[in-house]
Amino acid sequence: MISLDKSKSVSGCYAALLVAAMLAACASGPAANPQDPYESTNRRISEFNEKVDTNLARPVAVVYQKNVPEPVQIGVGNFFGNLKDIWSTVNNALQARPMDTAETGLRVAVNTVFGVFGLFDVATWAGLQRRSADFGQTLGVWGVPSGPYLVLPLLGPSTARDTVGWTFDSYYNLWSGVEPTGLRNSGTALRLVHTRAGYLGMDTSLNEVALDKYSFVRDAYLQRRNPKGWKSNLPFDMQQIDGSDGSDGSDRFDDESLSGSASPQAEPVASGADAAPEVPVVIEGPPVAYERSDLKELIQADKPENTQ
């Protein structure tokens, strides 16, 4: 019933096209963000993607959400979610996350058996949460650097590493081996429409909260795909293993472009007593970690005027 040969050539072609596109993009403009050397090309592809979304993907998703009965929509999401859980289980295992592997593996077993091939999500009801993992993350955990930020035509935000990861994800997606082709393609289309419908409430607000939507999405994507952040989701205390918490979100600024105008007391060392247990996210180039105490003093200094 399932053969895995089908999607190979498709993703291979796609990868070749991408390489060609990236080579063509090499000559593009000034790079403000060291992780985004192809910014001008990326911006153009983003605009293209947005046009496709406004004119095709979004309208179809709206029709789907309005006209397809809700139980059917839930069933569609559960069915493809269950297939995805299988690959997530493999990746959780490859990332050495025992709890997540067990939880996702149990989900697959429970939903496939008691949930009629995944149509019903019995596992969530039983307290087993979905712990998604993909091969791009696995590569990240294994220490493969993310490479440059890329916006892929139709697929959206990615990095060099995640593009490689994506080709594996689609290769090992069990649905990509389903015969006949007609069923496979309409199933894939259904899955994409369903996924897009899930984001319908959120897409309008993105335009409102971002000053520059492109860099907002880019920064969010890069933060989300940084393996240092994933450690914070580990079920056991990773801190004691490698000495780092990995999550950021503290008052440290790594923006070297501003370091020139910063006050003289800013030094690239964190103070001993006040230092947070975190290691700042390292961006290429010499990062400058400002002392947190500087900022605190400043905040305290002007408190009387600014308390609300």
Add this chain to the structure above:
Amino acid sequence: MTSRLISSRVFLSSLLAGLLLLTSMMSVVRAEQGPDQFIQTMSNEILDIVRKDPALKAGDLQKISVLVDTKLLTHVNFQRMTASAVGPAWRQATPEQQKRLQEEFKMLLMRSYSGALSQLKDNYIIAVKPLRGAVTENEVVVRTEIRGGSEPVPLDYRLEKSADSNAGWRIYNFNILGIWMVDNYRSQFSEEIKAKGIDGLIATLSERNKSNNRK
């Protein structure tokens, strides 16, 4: 594929045993008072209010603003949040500019907050994960999960110890889906400041907020 997965009864029964073990492990919640307790109480309180008032979910900005001012901002060090988003340039800003930056940034974040509220369903719950290590430090990260959707949504808070607030803790950054929100504004803000200065950033923010309100 399925027939192979469940080839034996032994496998199935061990699965069920594992399931029981897992669910019982996951329901262990810390009992003592602490930052995690504070986040749980605050989250439940806000969820309750939102459940009871459909206008909040419908995006009534007037009501959301009242909710934010009374229930949320009392627990937030918004000055520190803004300073962190603005970055090193905060030091060069005059007190007046700092005040304006805070006002405009608050308006902007309120937009995303109202967007988030509109996505809330009645069955959603906030599960606070166990803290790592002892709470002896002045700063702590509390990790939570919004459960009830197709996948749990991670929502983490970064807290500082605070003598001013009743709860003893104040939030100064939060992370949704792996994205620290304050950090995510940093490069956009610094681009604006580099191009047009602090007043330029204030102008851009206030322009964006005005155009949002016209919609």
